[in-house]
Amino acid sequence: MIRFLAMLALLLPLEALADDTADDDQVELSVKPVLCIVDQRTPSCDMAFHVTWQSQREGYYCVTCDLDDEPLRCWSGEREGELEDERSVLEDFSYMINEGNGQPPLDAITVEVVRMDSDDRRRRRRTRHVWDIT
Amino acid sequence: MNRTIVLLTLILAASLQAAPAMAQESPWRLGIALGYGEKSNPLILSDDIPIVVDLDIAYFGKRFFFDNGDLGLTVADNEWLTGSLMARVNSDRVFFGKTNTDFISIGLDGAPLSAAVEVVVPDRDYATEAGFEVLSDGSWGYLQLAAFHDVSGTHDGYEVDLSYGIGWRSQRWYFDPSIGVSYKSAAMNDYYWGVRPGESSAVLPAYEAGAGINVRGRLTVSYFFSRNWAFTLAAQYERMNDEAAASPIVEDQNVLGWFGGLQFRFQ
Numbered sequence: 001m002i003r004f005l006a007m008l009a010l011l012l013p014l015e016a017l018a019d020d021t022a023d024d025d026q027v028e029l030s031v032k033p034v035l036c037i038v039d040q041r042t043p044s045c046d047m048a049f050h051v052t053w054q055s056q057r058e059g060y061y062c063v064t065c066d067l068d069d070e071p072l073r074c075w076s077g078e079r080e081g082e083l084e085d086e087r088s089v090l091e092d093f094s095y096m097i098n099e100g101n102g103q104p105p106l107d108a109i110t111v112e113v114v115r116m117d118s119d120d121r122r123r124r125r126r127t128r129h130v131w132d133i134t
Numbered sequence: 135m136n137r138t139i140v141l142l143t144l145i146l147a148a149s150l151q152a153a154p155a156m157a158q159e160s161p162w163r164l165g166i167a168l169g170y171g172e173k174s175n176p177l178i179l180s181d182d183i184p185i186v187v188d189l190d191i192a193y194f195g196k197r198f199f200f201d202n203g204d205l206g207l208t209v210a211d212n213e214w215l216t217g218s219l220m221a222r223v224n225s226d227r228v229f230f231g232k233t234n235t236d237f238i239s240i241g242l243d244g245a246p247l248s249a250a251v252e253v254v255v256p257d258r259d260y261a262t263e264a265g266f267e268v269l270s271d272g273s274w275g276y277l278q279l280a281a282f283h284d285v286s287g288t289h290d291g292y293e294v295d296l297s298y299g300i301g302w303r304s305q306r307w308y309f310d311p312s313i314g315v316s317y318k319s320a321a322m323n324d325y326y327w328g329v330r331p332g333e334s335s336a337v338l339p340a341y342e343a344g345a346g347i348n349v350r351g352r353l354t355v356s357y358f359f360s361r362n363w364a365f366t367l368a369a370q371y372e373r374m375n376d377e378a379a380a381s382p383i384v385e386d387q388n389v390l391g392w393f394g395g396l397q398f399r400f401q
Binding site: 033037038120124126127 | 159163192194199201202203204206208216218222267269270271272273276278297299300301302303305306308312314352358360361
């Protein structure tokens with residue numbers, strides 16, 4: 001038991017060090033809202049998305065959207081930022097943050113577009129069965 | 135239990151089949167809601183119908199479709215409407231599966247009987263019905279007109295149903311209220327809600343029901359956690375027609391249903 005605790009005590013600082021290293025590179029992206037409902041009356045998702053990010057270290061960061069070729073905005077020497085992105089969408093799309101053009105994304109958030117309508121109007125029919133309540 | 139296992143197996147098999155076509159609209163619509171709800175039973179000596187699982191199993195092909203027990207063959211589909219030939223099993227029989235037997239010692243006139251009389255709610259069968267259905271929708275909502283006639287020789291009657299609904303969103307919430315009316319022919323009404331002379335007793339008089347119109351309203355509210363997961367609350371009210379409500383086997387003209395639970399949609 002004592003040997004086990006001693007080994008644990010030896011391993012813990014290494015674990016903490018590994019976490020520190022990971023935290024240094026950690027960039028968190030946050031988007032609100034991350035879900036939008038569309039239906040026949042409102043067939044597209046027209047809204048302003050609030051995008052924020054923060055990093056453990058200062059650097060050059062760009063927020064991109066997979067629907068656009070160019071970054072939405074880039075920051076130099078910053079460790080956090082935010083932007084408001086107004087757009088009209090029909091399908092799922094993602095916001096990403098990277099360290100400049102061509103760099104792999106450090107974090108990504110997908111905005112889901114939930115469709116309540118359909119081209120097939122039979123999908124909206126109501127059954128009249130006793131057990132069908134939802 | 136076996137039925138549940140078979141249905142769940144079908145759902146899983148169908149969802150696997152549906153998965154590669156996710157980019158397009160899959161012909162399958164599959165969902166399951168787990169929670170709790172009840173549907174009141176208008177019959178005397180009856181229990182309410184508990185609802186713990188609500189399965190949604192539907193397949194929509196180009197012409198053929200299956201929607202939770204209804205079979206359809208689409209014969210017209212244009213900008214304005216979709217028309218289909220339909221077949222279904224009338225589910226009013228479900229109420230008759232949740233009845234009890236009792237012994238009553240007071241007659242219809244309020245006088246005590248010489249011996250207790252056994253009161254049994256008469257049994258009724260499921261009916262297979264065929265008909266047509268017309269659907270239309272737009273930014274104004276959706277309209278559904280359907281007419282069904284018994285083809286199984288069970289009640290030999292018919293039903294004409296009209297429903298209207300309109301949905302709207304508010305952030306993660308989706309509201310789907312609807313209203314409807316349903317005309318039930320005398321033959322259909324009498325089969326389910328009438329009491330034949332052979333079924334009557336000192337405490338259950340014979341009764342012949344005429345035609346009537348049921349009215350109903352329904353509200354479904356869903357809060358979406360993601361595309362697949364939602365919390366759903368549903369409430370339904372149906373007022374049975376006066377002819378059915380006047381039957382000695384009916385004790386409540388209003389049928390209330392509600393359900394609250396977590397819903398998963400395979401897509």
